[in-house]
Amino acid sequence: MIIETQNLTKEFGSLRAVDGLNLQIREGEILVLLGPNGAGKTTTVRLLASILKPTSGRATVAGYDVVEQAKIIRRMVGFLTEFPGLYLRMSLGDYLDFFGELYGISKEKRRRRSEELMERFGVLGIREKRLAEFSKGMRQRVALMRTLIHDPQILFLDEPTSAMDPHSAKMVRDYIRGLRSSRHTILLCTHNLAEAESLADRMAIISQGRIIALGTPGELKRQLLGVPLFELRLASPLDSLLSRVGEWVEIEEHGPYWFRYRTALPEEVNPLLLHRLAEEGAEVVTLSELPRSLEEVYLRIVEDGDGDTLSV
Numbered sequence: 001m002i003i004e005t006q007n008l009t010k011e012f013g014s015l016r017a018v019d020g021l022n023l024q025i026r027e028g029e030i031l032v033l034l035g036p037n038g039a040g041k042t043t044t045v046r047l048l049a050s051i052l053k054p055t056s057g058r059a060t061v062a063g064y065d066v067v068e069q070a071k072i073i074r075r076m077v078g079f080l081t082e083f084p085g086l087y088l089r090m091s092l093g094d095y096l097d098f099f100g101e102l103y104g105i106s107k108e109k110r111r112r113r114s115e116e117l118m119e120r121f122g123v124l125g126i127r128e129k130r131l132a133e134f135s136k137g138m139r140q141r142v143a144l145m146r147t148l149i150h151d152p153q154i155l156f157l158d159e160p161t162s163a164m165d166p167h168s169a170k171m172v173r174d175y176i177r178g179l180r181s182s183r184h185t186i187l188l189c190t191h192n193l194a195e196a197e198s199l200a201d202r203m204a205i206i207s208q209g210r211i212i213a214l215g216t217p218g219e220l221k222r223q224l225l226g227v228p229l230f231e232l233r234l235a236s237p238l239d240s241l242l243s244r245v246g247e248w249v250e251i252e253e254h255g256p257y258w259f260r261y262r263t264a265l266p267e268e269v270n271p272l273l274l275h276r277l278a279e280e281g282a283e284v285v286t287l288s289e290l291p292r293s294l295e296e297v298y299l300r301i302v303e304d305g306d307g308d309t310l311s312v
Contacts (some may be wrong), residue, residue: 019209084143
């Protein structure tokens, strides 16, 4: 585990923003932190990045204590805030070079790294342009490049695609996916459920400063929505075959050419069902799992957020 917390708590006066948080993140994992506004996501990330000191509890990042060894953690991680401040009078090239120098990177290495990032994010041709002339989405790209300038192995990303157009957001998501293969560890906060599902190895849903659900997207769906629902479509009407199918699986719905059923063991049930239909001379057109909404899972968990933590 490269990131660990034990009863991590942060209070602002009478407000307990993070409440006894216990979390472990494996090296090379992308963990997405989801939750409504005010749930404690940003405070959690700031605690782990050693920007804030906890009121109580403990956290370590790569074995370093977030309080006792804060300077080491700040230098080694990349931290993108939701509202990054940029030096708008500087050009893009000078801005990245400035932050590379702050991290102690040699001139030649930071030149190569800056050009690599600018090319990857499609802004190499405007390196001399002042940041004040950039759109909000472009500024978000610049903030991400600044976060990546020292090639950190641990990244804390708070709403990395906010204000971006769809093309830019996809570019960023593709880059984040690529980091997984090089063993980067990423803690990502987002309100975008589709983005969360496409990127997450695991998801942690937080409410009122507490983690109330933790697992892979698939695990959370099975736990909250039950076993998967499958739909099978035939080339000819079911007719008398319907009663035979009902002996093999429990049909939930059906029409003239299709039926739906649930199974917790699709790897066993589906091949057997197809074999039996073939023996009956039935021509199968499609067999597919019906998509289930992560939004439904998220809303159900948050609405029931006063209960015990759901961990799968």
